[in-house]
Amino acid sequence: MLTGALFAGCAAGLIAALLHFAFVQEVILLGEGYETGELTHFSGSALEAPADHAHEAGAADDHVQGAEAADPSALTRNGLTVLFTILIYVSYAGLLVAGFGLAETLGKRVGAVEGLLWGIAGFVSFQLAPALGLPPELPGTVAADLGDRQVWWWGAVALTGTALALLAYGHHAWKYPLAVGMLALPHIIGAPTIDEYYGVAPPEVGAMFSARVLGVGLAVWAVLGWVAGQLWERSRTA
């Protein structure tokens, strides 16, 4: 179980890193250009954000200072991005394979095709559904309190994942209203937001960033699920 998760997670993480550098990193750097003031969007500047809001909202300023203090070389920065991308996809793979194991104890077979569907469901649970409330954050955007957002994020992930599993594997008719309720609940509660928008990056860049992050996420989760399902099936039949 662990070996399959490690292999699938590393493979998916490497593909994710490749797609990240092909599509996403350039947009992050562009956003940081606006965040640091190196570039200026015509209607916005970090200096124009009310100081109390910037502080209360979690502090784009602190973030910029932290990044400047560390000032890693591009090689170090990108190397760490590859490393952490692999780590996060190994964590996704661990949870995915745990799901396979749970399905098996309930008498459900998981192979490559089911794995692909699980991967897409994982993308919906971990990236798409949370993004409805908390869109992927381009550097240079300002959001609500970090702790509140993290709590909402974990809640949205847990409820969405459980609801999808219930829809796929539940036996009773009541699974439909229950699952729909669980899918809707985080969005009825609503993600933490701030009262106004203080982001200094252009909306065009933010939109491009969100779209690319979600596109890359779907592609890599599909690969992750397929590979993990394939390995799972082989380990069961070996």
Place this chain on the structure above:
Amino acid sequence: MTTLSSVKTTSGLASVLAMVVMGVALMFVAGHAQSATLHDAAHDMRHATGFPCH
């Protein structure tokens, strides 16, 4: 037979639980922990996977 299946199921559930704990712990450390070092190291990945970052 019943004993064997129940042992198998228990061991299966223990593995499932271990994988869940590992996955969540790794996700927390890589994606959510707010130590400055971890944040800076994981920064680009956190943004690129849609985690709340800072």
